[in-house]
Amino acid sequence: MKIKAKVKGDAVAVKMLINHVMETGRRKDESGELIPAHYIKEVVAKHQDAVVFSAHLGTAVSKDPYLSFKFKGGASGESISVTWVDSQGETETKESIIK
């Protein structure tokens, strides 16, 4: 997962790119077998331990999801963390410093 957080005017713009297959459960492999669904369902972003943004995703979100949002009250040098959980219970958390 890559996170870029940058002060823009009076807000912080956060962009993230998550490596994930985002399988819909409707695709078939070469032998014609359905590939099981495997996709990110929840994403939560925290600024200094306070939730500033969260998302529920479905199977229509593209492979390797890109998300961006903005919030006020953040400053350069402070930290932002993003956590995701997928449909198979896998999870990843990453921290980044606001530029």
Place this chain on the structure above:
Amino acid sequence: MTAATAKLVGKRVVNRRYFLTKLSQGAACLAAVASFPHLVFAQWSEAAFGAKELEKAIAERYPELTIEDSDAITLKVPAIAENGAVVPVTVKTDMADVSSISLFVEKNPTPLSASFYLTPGSVAEVSVRLRMGETSNLVALVEAGGKLYRAQQEVKVTIGGCGG
């Protein structure tokens, strides 16, 4: 101790053990629920994300809210998407008190694509990349001040994004 009292005591022991077992099972169950990876207060809704029709998906996601079309929402999507697998979408609004933004692709197998939960410190501007199986309306709903507002636009898809 007579056989009768022994039986009675035995029963009582069993009962207490039964009670304690149930109690610990209950506690384990609660602990499991509490520790399950849930990140957001609102639950990911199987009913809304699994709904196969736009109207049903909207009704499941926003029960009890009526929709009003709004010019105050900027929905930025390509008019023609050459690749339906990656359609960039940006939703922006100056409305006050925005608590959530949801995106629906009318003709996808399950229209609800994503729901974003905003906080009082949020700026109502979100971007995501979506898959579109075919040419379809893209509907953005913005929940603000207890009301629901809509903006929509058609996206023409040249190559669908749901195939192998």
